[in-house]
Amino acid sequence: MKKLVVLVVGLLVFASTFGFTLLPESEITAHWRKFSPGSPVEVEHTAWDELLKRHIFTEQGINLFAYSSVTSADKNKLKNYIEYLQTIAVTELERKEQFAYWINLYNALVVQIIVENYPLESIQEISYGLFSLGPWRQKLVYVEGIDLSLDNIEHQILRPIFKDNRIHYAVNCASMGCPNLQAQAYTRENLEALLDLGAEQYISHPRGVSFNNGQLIVSSIFDWYAEDFGDNDHQIIMYLIRFVDSDLKGYLQDYLQGRQSIDKFRYDWSLNESSLNEPSLNK
Structure with missing residues (x-):
């Protein structure tokens, strides 16, 4: 019995750490499937956009956030933005507007959590319970009564x-x-472009895909959520080939001639913090 309890606790901690849900499709999913085709309503994301432009800096191909430069005014602006998002009738939006809404809400909440707990070295340091590694399961917002x-x-x-x-x-x-x-x-207008940009930036960067002494090393995202990218390692590698530059594409294609599996998965949980205080020039 003791071993069973330890196993269950271990699974819960693992699920919390890596963002997995152990639940089948829920009432939450059923509720948010509703949308309003053709709705002209647009959610206002200007406040969030301004905060991002002020605090994100690009260093060696990675967008980092200058948490240390966030002011009291910035915190209030972020708080007000998240409160505003909670007033939106999301099921009355059209699909792309909803898509952008949920991405922005998620990211704004994560930044708010970090700022509220700053300084820290990793989001995993934040705990809302005994078996919690990170804030993933904590109820944070209230939208349409949920x-x-x-x-x-x-x-x-x-x-x-x-x-x-x-x-x-x-x-x-x-x-x-x-x-x-x-x-x-994110907005309904830039949604597709930003989704593609995010994929290209990540997969073409060493933290997404790299080779070391002939070993293929891939982000743990493609392990944790393998079902979203392919049925096996070969399919995942074929998926990655679509986004990498020509040199890395050649390495991956050559690799598939003799190998069908990924050698190693890795992930760096250290905080995506920038120490810079001037906006990057690529925006």
Whole structure:
């Protein structure tokens, strides 16, 4: 019995750490499947866009956030923005507007959590319970009468409803190993372009795909969420080939001539923090 309890606790900690949900499709998913085709309503993301442009800096191909430069005014602006998002009738929006809404809400919540707990070295240091590694399961917002956590947003709304593996390059976990937090808010107009940009930036960067002494090393995202990218390692590698530059594409194609599996997965949970205080020039 003791071993069973230890096993269950271990699974819960593992699930919390890596953002997995152990639940089947829920009432949450069913509720948020509703949308309003053709709705002209647009959510206002200007405040979030301004915060991103002010605090994101690009260093060696990684978008980093200058948490130390966030002012009291910035915190209030972020708080007001998240409160505003909670007033939106999301089910009355059209699909792309909803998609952008959920990505922005998720990312804004993560930044707010980091700022509230700053300084820290990793988001995993934040705990809301005995077996919690990170804030993923904590109920953080209240939208249309439903309490939602980061896990709810990613795994019970974004992934099952929108069924787009580029979601993994859009939602940001405030970590060096994570795909870039883009330096602008998502909107229905820029959604497709930003989703593609996120995929290209991440997969073409060493934290996404790299070779070391002939070994193929890939981000743990492609292990944790393998079902979103292919049925096996070969299919995942074929997927990666679509986004990498020509040199890396050649390495991957040559690799597949003799190997069909990925050698190693890795992920860096250290905080995606920038020490710079001037906006990057690529925005």
